[in-house]
Amino acid sequence: MTDRTRITIKxxxxxxxxxxxxxxxxxxxxxxASAETRARVEDAARRMGFVFxxxxxxxQSRKSMTVGCLIPSLANPVFAEAVQGAQEELRSHGYQLxxxxxxxxxxxxxxxxxxxLSKDVDGLLVTMAAxxxxxxxxxxxxxxxxxxxxxxDPLPDWPSAHVSNAQAAAEVARQFALYGHERTGFLALRFSxxxxxxxxxxxxxxxxxxxxxxxxxxxxITETEANTPSIxxxxxxxxxxxxxxxxxNDFLAIAVQKAAPLMGRHVPQDLxxxxxxxxxxxxxxDRSLATIETTPEAMGRQAAQTLLTGLxxxxxxxxxxxxxxxxxxATLSGPRAKSPDDxxxxxxxxxxxxxxxxxxxx
Amino acid sequence: MTDRTRITIKxxxxxxxxxxxxxxxxxxxxxxASAETRARVEDAARRMGFVFxxxxxxxQSRKSMTVGCLIPSLANPVFAEAVQGAQEELRSHGYQLxxxxxxxxxxxxxxxxxxxLSKDVDGLLVTMAAxxxxxxxxxxxxxxxxxxxxxxDPLPDWPSAHVSNAQAAAEVARQFALYGHERTGFLALRFSxxxxxxxxxxxxxxxxxxxxxxxxxxxxITETEANTPSIxxxxxxxxxxxxxxxxxNDFLAIAVQKAAPLMGRHVPQDLxxxxxxxxxxxxxxDRSLATIETTPEAMGRQAAQTLLTGLxxxxxxxxxxxxxxxxxxATLSGPRAKSPDDxxxxxxxxxxxxxxxxxxxx
DNA sequence: TTGTACGCGTTATCAA
DNA sequence: TTGATAACGCGTACAA
Numbered sequence: 001m002t003d004r005t006r007i008t009i010k011x012x013x014x015x016x017x018x019x020x021x022x023x024x025x026x027x028x029x030x031x032x033a034s035a036e037t038r039a040r041v042e043d044a045a046r047r048m049g050f051v052f053x054x055x056x057x058x059x060q061s062r063k064s065m066t067v068g069c070l071i072p073s074l075a076n077p078v079f080a081e082a083v084q085g086a087q088e089e090l091r092s093h094g095y096q097l098x099x100x101x102x103x104x105x106x107x108x109x110x111x112x113x114x115x116x117l118s119k120d121v122d123g124l125l126v127t128m129a130a131x132x133x134x135x136x137x138x139x140x141x142x143x144x145x146x147x148x149x150x151x152x153d154p155l156p157d158w159p160s161a162h163v164s165n166a167q168a169a170a171e172v173a174r175q176f177a178l179y180g181h182e183r184t185g186f187l188a189l190r191f192s193x194x195x196x197x198x199x200x201x202x203x204x205x206x207x208x209x210x211x212x213x214x215x216x217x218x219x220x221i222t223e224t225e226a227n228t229p230s231i232x233x234x235x236x237x238x239x240x241x242x243x244x245x246x247x248x249n250d251f252l253a254i255a256v257q258k259a260a261p262l263m264g265r266h267v268p269q270d271l272x273x274x275x276x277x278x279x280x281x282x283x284x285x286d287r288s289l290a291t292i293e294t295t296p297e298a299m300g301r302q303a304a305q306t307l308l309t310g311l312x313x314x315x316x317x318x319x320x321x322x323x324x325x326x327x328x329x330a331t332l333s334g335p336r337a338k339s340p341d342d343x344x345x346x347x348x349x350x351x352x353x354x355x356x357x358x359x360x361x362x
Numbered sequence: 363m364t365d366r367t368r369i370t371i372k373x374x375x376x377x378x379x380x381x382x383x384x385x386x387x388x389x390x391x392x393x394x395a396s397a398e399t400r401a402r403v404e405d406a407a408r409r410m411g412f413v414f415x416x417x418x419x420x421x422q423s424r425k426s427m428t429v430g431c432l433i434p435s436l437a438n439p440v441f442a443e444a445v446q447g448a449q450e451e452l453r454s455h456g457y458q459l460x461x462x463x464x465x466x467x468x469x470x471x472x473x474x475x476x477x478x479l480s481k482d483v484d485g486l487l488v489t490m491a492a493x494x495x496x497x498x499x500x501x502x503x504x505x506x507x508x509x510x511x512x513x514x515d516p517l518p519d520w521p522s523a524h525v526s527n528a529q530a531a532a533e534v535a536r537q538f539a540l541y542g543h544e545r546t547g548f549l550a551l552r553f554s555x556x557x558x559x560x561x562x563x564x565x566x567x568x569x570x571x572x573x574x575x576x577x578x579x580x581x582x583i584t585e586t587e588a589n590t591p592s593i594x595x596x597x598x599x600x601x602x603x604x605x606x607x608x609x610x611n612d613f614l615a616i617a618v619q620k621a622a623p624l625m626g627r628h629v630p631q632d633l634x635x636x637x638x639x640x641x642x643x644x645x646x647x648d649r650s651l652a653t654i655e656t657t658p659e660a661m662g663r664q665a666a667q668t669l670l671t672g673l674x675x676x677x678x679x680x681x682x683x684x685x686x687x688x689x690x691x692a693t694l695s696g697p698r699a700k701s702p703d704d705x706x707x708x709x710x711x712x713x714x715x716x717x718x719x720x721x722x723x724x
Numbered sequence: 725t726t727g728t729a730c731g732c733g734t735t736a737t738c739a740a
Numbered sequence: 741t742t743g744a745t746a747a748c749g750c751g752t753a754c755a756a
Contacts, residue, residue: 006424006505008749019727024751031752032725049501054481055420056749059732064417066460066481073446075659080442084435087463091474096481098428099461101449112453119416119428119458139411143368254646284616286648297437370733381743386735393736394741418733421748726756733748740742 528565
């Protein structure tokens with residue numbers, strides 16, 4: 001009954017008793033055709049269940065209508081949501097998304113980019129370890145393929161959908177100062193390979209200096225250390241003087257909360273913790289997590305929109321940073337030593353409202 | 363300097379002073395070539411930064427090395443993790459993943475499938491509302507394109523990576539019975555369009571009957587209702603007699619926890635709640651969520667593996683269900699009325715250990 | 725209004 | 741060992 005091979009426009013033309021060019025014109029509404037042949041072609045196409053081959057089309061038109069997307073991992077909801085936003089935006093403009101994740105591996109980043117390039121993607125959405133040094137990313141540029149980064153602070157050569165990591169981190173320093181903290185730490189995963197993490201630290205350190213806080217201690221840990229509360233506790237107990245820790249993402253902040261009791265410290269009385277990202281979970285926790293709230297889906301959407309203008313031949317200018325919000329939470333209070341009569345450890349509000357980056361810049 | 367157009371094998375052949383066929387053989391190591399020409403070709407290719415066009419290849423070989431993936435949403439970590447698992451597995455075998463999400467919309471499901479088909483995907487990984495009635499899915503079958511479902515209970519025509527929704531739900535009924543609950547409810551989102559939800563309800567209801575519990579009340583809600591605690595509380599307060607609720611996923615279960623206080627009921631003393639999926643968050647909550655724990659990443663991986671055998675021409679047999687675990691949590695205890703001296707509402711352990719599907723079947 | 729023929733980048737065939 | 745050529749499915753220039 002049904003032929004098990006692909007139905008091509010040639011088959012349709014044959015069945016409709018016309019040439020392929022005519023069938024193409026009818027099916028694409030791209031040229032003249034008599035009402036009668038139009039009917040015959042459309043009928044045949046419908047009957048046979050004809051669908052265009054995007055491959056043949058891509059080869060001919062040099063447009064694959066496909067965008068490549070490279071991210072560290074879909075297991076992190078921050079990235080998954082960004083991809084979700086980008087996908088929706090692109091699909092509504094006829095583009096499909098080729099998605100691959102690197103598991104935070106530098107070499108895999110470039111392997112994936114090379115593969116995506118060979119797939120003839122029309123554009124690229126990228127979050128990776130080292131965009132500046134990536135050969136395949138430079139090749140994309142050389143081939144005039146629009147690229148938009150996500151999550152990265154803007155780089156000289158590449159537009160990026162982002163929140164200002166430095167400004168957001170500075171706000172954390174401000175909050176710590178408001179609550180009376182003086183000795184703080186910055187807890188980072190993959191510090192050397194993540195410009196996002198480094199920029200957060202830089203912004204944090206600069207603002208600490210501006211506020212006359214002690215220079216923050218940088219505490220780098222591995223994934224294993226992060227996932228093992230006892231080990232994390234040990235690492236943290238090397239810094240008994242710190243009263244507040246800024247974790248470079250929410251998962252790390254939550255890990256600190258779990259590790260704190262193991263070193264005999266209570267959050268927030270003995271140790272305040274602030275995260276980054278604002279994942280939904282943070283709200284639902286026993287002690288709601290104080291954090292910088294971002295909007296990953298909007299970020300993906302913005303990146304996609306910029307890419308679309310690039311795809312249409314427009315100029316891709318540097319993107320304005322997306323807004324972030326400092327979200328107050330039960331993991332941040334004044335340090336016990338500094339306020340001896342505050343034994344309960346309940347979060348005390350500082351005299352200023354939570355900061356929102358919207359307040360500063362549109 | 364650099365030409366802004368794609369470098370093809372023709373360019374390489376020209377530069378190496380040989381024919382395209384020879385260049386192809388060298389670059390693919392697919393045929394004979396003298397050491398000397400081999401060197402010239404490889405050198406030219408490297409110099410010019412040549413990469414094969416997967417499009418040209420796909421057209422010629424009728425293999426796109428691309429797999430289409432349709433899921434409801436990447437914003438749900440359960441699906442995102444499954445995609446992550448599948449992507450890793452497929453990439454290690456040279457396949458790329460074309461990902462699209464439908465936002466749980468029936469029509470979009472089919473639109474996306476049609477698009478993926480036109481992209482000449484070699485295989486399909488699918489979670490959708492109504493696989494049985496999908497025309498494009500049937501077309502995939504007609505074109506001999508391997509398809510593996512994810513999350514769906516096995517259907518007559520399609521293999522599916524899954525946990526047994528009915529068995530898992532039955533285990534929840536068993537737990538409720540152990541704790542002395544008699545009047546239970548099943549809270550569902552998109553009940554009519556989700557076979558997963560329906561199968562959970564069926565399994566739950568059947569086991570309730572087997573255990574002489576009252577038939578569970580089916581409570582269907584909309585997304586809006588789920589996201590607004592006050593409304594959800596109102597909906598739930600229509601069922602004051604229920605002492606335990608089985609929510610069709612963890613997010614719903616968490617929503618119930620948030621809504622309960624609004625109707626003056628405490629979890630778990632006045633109302634026990636059990637979820638489904640076992641998302642990481644549940645563990646970290648104030649009251650850890652009792653739930654059915656599943657392994658979405660393994661599910662994606664399994665689906666990908668099956669698909670790979672199909673891609674290699676092997677037979678895709680029905681898949682054994684993946685293991686699930688009942689995870690005890692602080693949201694489940696005995697009903698207050700049934701154990702009047704248990705005012706604290708602390709979870710009391712029943713006399714049997716938590717169930718794991720591994721115990722029953724390999 | 726219609727159809728023929730070419731080229732997109734690749735690989736397989738086949739003759740040299 | 742090599743290279744010319746056909747074919748994959750499509751859109752389009754061009755001729756009819």
